[in-house]
Amino acid sequence: MPSKECILFCFHLIFLLFLHCSSFTSHALDSETDRLSLLSFKDKITDDPLNVMSSWNDSVRFCEWQGVTCSSRRARVATLALPFQKLGGSLSPAIANLTFLRVIDLRGNVFRGPIPAEIGHLFRLRSLLLMENSFGGEIPANLSQCTQLEVINLNYNSLIGKIPTELSRLPNLVALHISANHLTGGIPPVLGNISSLVNLSIAQNYLDGPIPDDLGRLVNLQFLQVGANNLSGTIPLSVFNLSSMSIFAVAFNHLVGNLPSGIGSNFPNLKQLLVGVNGFSGNIPSSLSNISSLQFIDLPDNQFVGRVPSEFGRIANLQRLNVGRNLLGRGDSDALDFINSLTNCSKFEMLGIDSNHFSGPLPDKIANLSINMNRLLLGGNQLSGRIPAGITKFINLIALNVSWNSFDGPILPDIGKLFNLGQLYMNGNRFSGRIPSTIGNLTKLFELRLDGNTLETSVPSSLGNCQQLQLLNLSDNNLSGPVPVQIFTLSSLTVTFNLARNSLSGTLPVDVGNFVNLKELDLSDNELFGSIPDSLGRCLSLEHVYLQRNSLNGSIPSSLSSLKGLQNLDLSRNNLTGSIPQFLQDFRFLGYLNLSFNHFEGEAPKNGVFANRSAVSLDGNRDLCGGTVELELPACSVHTDSVGRNESRLKLVIAVVSGVIGSALLLCVAVYCILGRSRAKSLLTFPSSDWNSNFSYRELEKATSGFSSDNLVGTGSFASVYKGLLSEDRRPIAVKVLRIQEKGISKIYMAECEALSNIRHRNLVKVLGCCSDVDSAGRDFKAIVLSFMPNGSLEQWLHPEEKNTNIVNDLNIFQRLSIAIDVASALEYLHCYCRVPIAHCDLKPGNVLLDDDLCAHLSDFGLAKFLRKRVDVCGQAQSSSVGIRGSVGYVAPEYGMGRPASVSGDVYSYGILLLEMFTGKRPTDELFRDGLSLHEYAKTALSLNHVTDIVDPTLLLLKTDGGGEATDSNRIIIEQEKVKPCLASIIRIGVACSQGLPQERMNIKEANSNVQLIRDTFF
Template structure:
């Protein structure tokens, strides 16, 4: 929507044209003036320009061809005329002005990675010279104008990642020179026009993640120049057309649709294929032998279909294959021997509803050297555990639960596989010999990354794992899931297990273990399930930690146990009174009294010393932060040039610079306060006072400050922080982040890590002594990321120290004091005039979680008065999370635009996202008293990461 201010510019523009025409008599000059006016109209519809990218536009001292993002021609009739308009990843908000159609010689219109709304102007069709339109990752709505079909010189049309609706115009089939057509990640409906088959020069075509229906047009087989065809995540039906003429095709992605029938044998003719993804359809029949002709194929993904028969021997011909995913089909028979000669294979998975059988080949010291994941759960494989895996030094996950494996567990799994993180051998027929003495478990001390160890239910046909738990197992300090239940273990739990600080689940039930329950289990903060039932334990049950929660602790059928919390309903422990306990009690009381006296003296001294320091405080920032001058900061930032501008906020701008600190040149971020902005001075004071008192790995670090005057004698205030090179979270969530020419997005595990980082910072602030600190402005743009993508909470310009009994009203009348956050993130009670509280920060954090995992801002135009981001997510939980989750989290590669993995209900990623969104909902309740405490949210998120961290990677 055009702001009222833009109408006030019309007289200015008219006068500009008049003055320009009078001053410039030639026709060429007039045309240049037309371009000038068109760009100013474009600028008038941009209501938000946080990086001040368009500040040079309209400046009479700067020629039009030097405006940012503007490129002009240099020869002939194009000389001085605008030929390119490129404004990428600048967070521009507003609409695309139809005045762009007056840039007669425009060849490239590139506006990706912004927040542009409204419709795609149909007037663009008048630009006969236009060759490239790139508008992806904006918030554009409405239909794709059918008029674009008349742009016969157009080579690139990319409008992916918007909110476009309606059907695909059939007129696009007239774009005879089109080479790239990307309309992925929108809300398009209808069918794929058969006219697309007329685009004989088309090389890349993506319509993924829409709501398209109908069949895959046979006419697509005419696109002989096509290299990429991505149609995944739609509602397409019917069979897969032969497509045998697409000899240059490298990527074919038709996954997550409703396709039926068999795989056409003609796909074996597409010998340029590198990626073939047909996952999550209803395909039937056998896997054709002809796929073995795809001799440079790297990824074959066919999970969640209804394929039958055996895995074809020809798969062994795919010498460059890295990924083979055949999960959840109805395959049977043994694995083809040639499969084990695929030297580049990294992922092999046949889990789920398959019926594969047979044994594994012997170790020849050469098989699968690059293998990282070997997942064969829920099949009928038999024979010994394959020892050739010990030569796969890259192996991270070996999961073979519920098969018919026999023999012992080879110790080489521990001694050779240093990267092993998951070992699952539950429900097999594995045994251990007495001589082996669980040597393989002792060898696991070498597996420093081991997180999941499941050896449960290995008693089939009388076989069982027995012997004592080796003390060396304690060296597996990364282990999170330990399940050795339903075996014949004996002896006590070794005390070395205390080193395993990361344990989340311990299940040693149904064994012959004895002795006392080690006290160290009560100190493991992350432990959520503890089961030692049906053993021979005795003695006192601890009452702290996991043992305080009877629903998480299972200790039945251990007749010698006593005590514990009342909910366990155990008999009390008997005590034997002697003189010695009384003596110990007297000693303990004496020592305790002495310590208490010393502590009191220290507290008195500390209070006196702090009061003395406070009385001599001369600044809002600690004196160990050496002040810098205005001249030093001006020099460090090249006079605060726009080239060093990295962000703007409510009270100022942030510049990148380099200053000397302790004889070292350090790259810094300089936040310069706009003191003409009402409340900026108070913001400066608040930020200084807050950052003076806090130190935490997830908070931005202040290096120094400047409170001086500039060259004109005007007051100048600035804060200098450590520079965090990966920018803010807003940039990563809603804009393409370009690295090495590729656009990157945050994957699911990294978003979990960032969520935990922010929660850790908030917990620290809210527990701050002597007074809690309330941030008041938690949002993505205030979350900064360092080299390792560790999150740091910044911008404490609105922060408050929370006084529960404060009656001070002196600052409540100021505009700054009334600021309580940003629209969409600020708690609803703040709008009613309520005072700030830590629960207001919790609300903002809840909205942040919802935004991070749905990809939608709380101010999204989709949410009107009747709907909010909170309600939008709440209505979808839990059955429709697939529909609202950020689709970038369900992709297979690092840039969010790769081949979509399965999005079936029950997928580990969907379960993980659902759990996080439920926390976001609990934190963002309208009623403050119903909100989850930040410390509880942090614990739940840590548990989610520990539970799903392995299964959602990759």
Template sequence: MAFSAVLCPGFVWFLYLFTFLCSLPLAICNETENDRQALLCFKSRFSGPAGVLASWSNTSLEVCDWHGITCSTVSPHRVIELHLESEGISGPIAPCLANLTSLARLHLSNNSFNGGIPSELGLLSQLHDLNLSMNTLEGNIPPSLGSSRSLTYVDLGVNALTGVIPESLANSSSLQVLWLMSNRLSGKLPKALFNTSSLLDISLQKNNLVGSIPVVTATSPPIQYLDLRYNHISGKIPSSLGNLSSLIELRLTENNLVGRIPDSLGHISTLEILTLNVNNLSGTVPPSLFNMSSLTFLGVANNSLVGRLPSNIGYTLPRIQALVLSTNMFDGPIPASLPKAYNLRQLYLYNNSLTGLIPFFGSLPNLEELDLSYNKLEAGNWEFVSSLTNCTRLTMLMLVGNNLQGEMPSSIGNLSDSLEWLWLRENQISGPIPPEIGNLKSLSRLYMDYNLITGNIPPTIGNLHSLVHLSFAQNRLSGQIPDTIGNLVQLKSLKLDRNNISGRIPESIGRCTQLQILNLAHNSLDGNIPSEIFKISSLSEELDLSHNYLSGGVPVEVGNLINVNKISISDNRLSGNIPSTLGQCVVLEYLDISHNNLSGKIPQFLTSLSSLQNLNLSFNNFDGAVPTGGIFYNASGVSIEGNDDLCTSIPTGGIPLCSTLVEKKGKQNSSALVLRIAVPTVAVVILILSCLATIYWRKRMQENPHLQEFDEHMKKISYEDIVRSTNRFSPANLIGSGSFGVVYKGSLKLQKDQVAIKIFNLNNYGANRSFIAECEALRNVRHRNLVKIITSCSSVDSTGADFKALVFQYMPNGNLEMWLHPEDLEHGERHILTLRQRINIGLDVAFALDYLHNQCASPLIHCDLKPSNILLDLDMVAYVTDFGLSRFVFTASNAYKDSSTSLACLKGSIGYIPPGEIKHILSMLDCWFSLFFTELYNYCRFPNCVCKCKCRVWHERRDINQG
């Protein structure tokens, strides 16, 4: 018993040790099995590409050998890292991952995990790295994540998370990196974030955060990187941000910040990057910001900052690599010291009010991007371009919208071989395009539009094989489009519109198979449209060939433009029918083929183009019925005026019903037999009458030597001809104006000499009657001292309003008014008329009046004889003009004429017509031009002349009243 009592305690301890040693493998086995089951549970919830996790299904492999799994090196070999980045996995994150109790790193980024973040992940006490970025996770951020005392790195960026930033996460004592960018987080910024003792990197950009930036109350928090860009943060920038003495990067771009930039930011000695772009900041930039030797990137663009740039800025920012000051209100010159900032790579000063000459930036060997657009800078002698040739890394040069004048130097071709963007548009550059431009082989964008550039497009432009966008629009270029343009096979946009380019469109453009925009409008191009253009199926945005002199038909290849949105070939000389292949342009939204000579029926397929919103077929020769349906239901989207032979089955203003035309056609068919008999008979009668009329005309011409004969029949011209001849009613062509309209100088194709075009303002009362009266008068009179009418125009303008004009021979010496009273003209100089010239002018006027009163078949009274209505040709021969107020006098032989020619309401210019009491006018009334002669010989104007000739006027008035 004693022996047993002694051995019993030792035996018990032995049993305990034996039991522990036996159960230890079982415990280790259970932990490993738990990890396996947790991973298999996690895998069961998602799907992925075949074979990605094949090892997880291999029962012969240990968990530690599975793909993406890392285990601890000491026993027990627990799972400490799950790394499945960019595996193409989709599905929810299973909460059973929380059973991996030894997990230290969980990286599942760049997949398609969805649903919420399991709150159970906050139970992983060993977890210090959590990366779930670039997925489609939703919901709130679990507050439980902030309870982990080991968590140092959290990246939940680029998801769809909502809600607020948990206070527990902001208060974490272990967290060093917090990346929540590109989500949908809202609410205010937690104050704890800016007063933490552990956080080094905070990235919250691209969310919906609101409120103000919290005040920093802690002493020197360790924050090094703070990114709050692209939120809705408002208020002022707190000066307490200057307490972040370890800050390296501060990014506050695109918020709603207001007020001044605090001076304290300029005292953060470690700060390298500061971006405050796109806010509502105002005032001047603190001098301390321009005096930070550590700064490499300073961006304050798109604010309302004012003031001048410091003259020593190039010395006080020695490390600066990017200086972005665009879209503010900075003024004054660009400091001459700025090119001394030798590390500068990017300089953006566009959209300010900077003045003076562009400095020489050739001392910046690392300069890559230079944008000085939209200022008031000048080029001087363009030497700054020569200095830029030293900037061998330059890829972008933008000088848009300045006061650059003069000719571009040939040294522009010596710029960097790396130059990709060259923008010189919206300046006043003149002269030709240097051929050396073809040396810039890396150019992808070349814009020189909206300048005063002249000359031809150099053929060397074809050397720019990398060119994607080219625009020389709105210049004064002439000559032809070089064939080498077809070498630009990468071209997507070609704009040469609004120049004076002539000749044919080169077929080589068809080789530019990536073109999306082609605009050659408002030039003088002629010939047929090359079919090769319509084979560029990539044309998707715009094809504009309008306002040229193109002829021929619309090529059937137009059907290849299946992606085009806009086609404009208006204001040309195209003829033929609309090709049926146009119906293949199924995404067409805008089609303008107006002001051509196209004919035939309006195609029915236009009604099936469902995308079509604007259709202009006006001023062609289309006939037949207007289609119904589709675009034609939208009256505001369709223009068909100026096609006289169109009809409609639905009553529409201005277009006749087709039934009316059918009735007329039926009557014509029923009369066909009568016409077959009548036409030959009428033709013989007309021939006989023509012979008699010719004999009578020749006899009359012999009797009356003053009657002139037209060299050719009057040929009416169109409104488009008037537009072209006056250079689109250019003020430079305007030579006079009157009560009923204006007079332009121009040239017509049917007339080799220049002409004067009188355009009537039909909005003025009496203008239409004046046009009719002048036509009636000039049709019946011919005399060497009466201005000769060449032709007329009675049409409608581009808005559909009535348009009337008369075309006369041009008188280079103007009117007599200009010679007698030059003081009334701007910068007028007195022209001296000799006595002989004045006598001859008086005789010429007298001969004209004698003809009008005594030799016309129907005597004509001018009614408005004054110096401004007396024109002088190159030899100073006088011509009477302006018959808008003239009237025929009834005699026994012409009493049948319309009563509208009555003189009951006499009008004219005061001082140059007889006294108003006269009720019955005789042909002698135009002899009332004693004032005209007094003005001619004394250089005096009515009423001043009245004082000089009052006695004579009184006697003449008395004689007329008595007689």
């Protein structure tokens, strides 16, 4: 018989076993709840291009699924982290059942819809990271129930409404980041109750009103970012008393007032002061020099006056001082003394004082600035005297700009020691003497501007060593002697070679043919003699040739007939002879031709540029005759036997012409009657004889295998495009078949035919012909036949997942820049160099086609408008048409108000296209609503120096050409600090082109030039 103690022990053991089993069962149920919640999360994901969720299956425990981390003791989900996986869909409310969740990290995906309010039940949650998605709706107010929350980051979404005041109840919140959304209203004063707050980022929204005084109670605040809003008024003094402040960023608002004189004592830990593009005025506080940690002083585009404090030299860590575009230095003879003090800043890298009122000579002590200096920007002041010799010790300089001042004296011979220089701008000054031969040591130089000075003697042959030089401008000086043949070996020259308005002599050497990629050649207003060399015809990229005001002789060589892209040609005021070549009238791009004051003879051509009196000048050639009536040349002589015979012939001609006209009228009446009774099959004849052929419906039906769906390569609002093969030579073609039933399609068809028959450019789609016929069922059929572009449209490359194509989004920065240049070149031709300026009116990625080499060709001229006149180089020429159609997101805002078509409307579309190419976001993205646009999105990122946060992430990878080092995937990672300036520059151009007001937009010539400069600078 067991003892009483034994029985009690057994009962106790059974009880413990029961408790253990109950606990085990409970844990098992909890784990199953987590597993089912994760599966619910997975079910809401509709896009998974990287196949991330494939690991979420029953073959492994859910704690081993990608992105899932469980606690070691309870096997409950503690972290859900799937950043930058391109996941799309909505966020399942079932995530609230993961009750042990501490971290949600879904940044950098494409989640849409609202942020589930149920997240408020996750009382253990500490980090909520949902930035860089497309979440919409309001910020859930009940996030305030997650009392353990330390970090909320919702940056770069599409959230609307006001900032919830309930967030002020989070006692442990350290970081609140809700920038780059569509939030409205003011900054809630109750945010000042979050005493734990260290980082507050609410920039790039639509917040208005003042900065609340209550923020001055955030005694732990180190990071305040409220830039790019509509904030106004003055900054409360209480905010300037936050002694923990490290980053103070309020740029791009409407803030006014002065910076407090004691700011240096109030912000003893400040590293970056970013207050640019506001209305601040008064003096720059000298107390900033008390902040030993200060790295950036960024004050551009305000109304600061007076002096730059000399005390800044006490800031040991200062790296950048940017005070450009203010009112500094006016009337102060020693306004540049602050430069002397900066010599104490051993980490100093960049000085920008451009576009102020600084005058007088540069202090010699500028040469004592840090050896780390990489940018010195002094342009646009009234500086004078000589450049201190010691400036040549800055061997790390990559950009030196002293343009548009009044510097004089010789260019320093030791300039050649700056072997890292890529850009040297010394134009618009009074430099004299020789161009030092040591400039030839600057082998990294890609742009050299010495124009607009009084430099003399010869051009140094050592410039031929600058094998990366892409732009060379030595114009408007007093240079003499022959141009060294070594310079004509610079095949790197692509932008311009400009030696105009000097006293250069000699002949043009045969070596000029080495400029095979050059766009502009300007040797005008010199003393060159001899003939134009045949080798110039090898420079196939030439668009602008200016050789006027020299002593050139001989005839225009026939080899120039190969310069099909020529847009401007000026050979005036030379001694050229012979007849005017007929091939000049075949140059489709030629918009300006000046052959005046030479000795040309014979009959002038009548077609092409010669048919436009405003685009051609033949004055001063006494032996020319004929041509169009507008040229006002004498009639060419006709040899006859007698006046009487001439009169007889004239009567005969009149009789014949009258008969022909009468017959033609009768024929027209007959045809009209016939067409009134039945439809006749006809082929449209294009007005330009340059179109190679016309096509019948049967030809195109055969070429496209009966317009098979297998050959369908694209559809649009008014047409479908098929790939085809011509039977005679198996040449691939694209057949654009118009939807004849659509209203107004005939006008669109005729507009496109008219536009395409009058233009030709290497970056415009090549048109082979057209067809106006009836199909096999007797219905009207209209089509345009184009060269086939094997790489499809730019839209397919930018958004491949939306088009169900096999194209991989793999356009690197260089390729995108090249495409941007191609499109700009096409627009520049349409706007500036056509005989009649043309506005495209429907520029978008879908209308940019790519050939085998990814060269871009602008297409679809169905909405194009001929403009009445050309006001200036690329001015506001307008048509009389209103009601411009186009594509949503790309149409200039003034068109919505009934304004007629203009070239500035195309520039707006180009700006949006640029921003889409480099951000990867359409202008119609869900992110852009409630007032936010792609333009504002990019503009705000620029203001906050956050460009790398908005660009397409693939742009941070650059594919090699096979010759350089690369990883196994043939890619190399480009350091962000190297890529960022390039991206910022191109985004800045996109923003400048897409301004709301037409008069504020950059013109297409400037945009094209700037994009080319960016490509040439960084690549």
